[in-house]
Amino acid sequence: MTRFLRLPLTAAAALGIAAPAVQADEVNIYSYRQPELIQPLLDAFTEQTGIATNVAFLSKGMVERLLAEGDRSPADIILTTDISRLAEAVEAGVTQPVQSAVLEAQIPANFRDPGNQWFALTTRARIVYASKERVDPAEVTTYEDLADPKWQGRICTRSGTHSYTLALVAAMLHHHGEEATKTWLEGVKANLARKPQGNDRAQVKAIWAGECDISLGNTYYMGEMLADAEQTEWANSVNVLFPVFEGGGTHVNVSGVSLTAAAPNRDAAVKLMEFLASPEAQEIYAEVNYEYPVAPGTQPSELVSGWGSFTPDDVNLMDLAALRATALRLVEEVNFDG
Numbered sequence: 001m002t003r004f005l006r007l008p009l010t011a012a013a014a015l016g017i018a019a020p021a022v023q024a025d026e027v028n029i030y031s032y033r034q035p036e037l038i039q040p041l042l043d044a045f046t047e048q049t050g051i052a053t054n055v056a057f058l059s060k061g062m063v064e065r066l067l068a069e070g071d072r073s074p075a076d077i078i079l080t081t082d083i084s085r086l087a088e089a090v091e092a093g094v095t096q097p098v099q100s101a102v103l104e105a106q107i108p109a110n111f112r113d114p115g116n117q118w119f120a121l122t123t124r125a126r127i128v129y130a131s132k133e134r135v136d137p138a139e140v141t142t143y144e145d146l147a148d149p150k151w152q153g154r155i156c157t158r159s160g161t162h163s164y165t166l167a168l169v170a171a172m173l174h175h176h177g178e179e180a181t182k183t184w185l186e187g188v189k190a191n192l193a194r195k196p197q198g199n200d201r202a203q204v205k206a207i208w209a210g211e212c213d214i215s216l217g218n219t220y221y222m223g224e225m226l227a228d229a230e231q232t233e234w235a236n237s238v239n240v241l242f243p244v245f246e247g248g249g250t251h252v253n254v255s256g257v258s259l260t261a262a263a264p265n266r267d268a269a270v271k272l273m274e275f276l277a278s279p280e281a282q283e284i285y286a287e288v289n290y291e292y293p294v295a296p297g298t299q300p301s302e303l304v305s306g307w308g309s310f311t312p313d314d315v316n317l318m319d320l321a322a323l324r325a326t327a328l329r330l331v332e333e334v335n336f337d338g
């Protein structure tokens, strides 16, 4: 059984002091990933190994919390989406490297840190949702094209400062540099049907409601909308289209895992990391989360495969993380959300 850590900072730290020596067969997790997404994975891990898991679900401040707890942190591993969050944890010194033949075999080299500080577990593409009624799929071609005046008043998106948007802008920076990226952001802003607001699904709802014709969103939200009775109509009003960068591929980001620097239950934690990279867990990610698994030989779900195939952009994930600060500055300079 998984227990849930819902303790204030001080209580969690106290747990870390009092408990680690007698709790050899458990793993403590700090997670930015939602409970319903990771619970099936943790249940399968416990069933297979007998190792219990405790999860603290956080919405922000994970690195600050780990820094504050220091050596006394009860956390063994962190789970998060977005390469910049993984890179931030490494930079802050709250992770440690893991040498594991299993992780090396199961996770392709471009999806793990060269220094073994983080390991990607899934990928997701940032794609275009387009109205079935009002957009010919052939009209959606490149990310660069989203700045073309033909889309004026037709695009909806979430905030420019959200990590999903910043990663896309960072990829644009990688391909075209700062000046062109700023011009692109101004062009996209000029094409917006409304000020950036809401999450990825809210944009698809807006397409369904006729407020805009295309939006940017992550692939797995299509699966989530189809699984939600209230949102199925929204999902059915759009096509999933895979734009590319000129001279590149479709923008992808990752979810991943790191071992914390403190890791009181190191051995059990590494077992969990290896389990999350196993074909069994990768299939759970694919089926339950509608994500793309990274392990060799594993496949996306039938539903996800049905949206089409794509070539992932070849930008290095660490380059994306490194360009995040510049991306944020440009988004603010053009007042993207204003």
Ligand code: FE
Residues within 6 Å of the ligand: 218
């Ligand atoms: Fe998301």
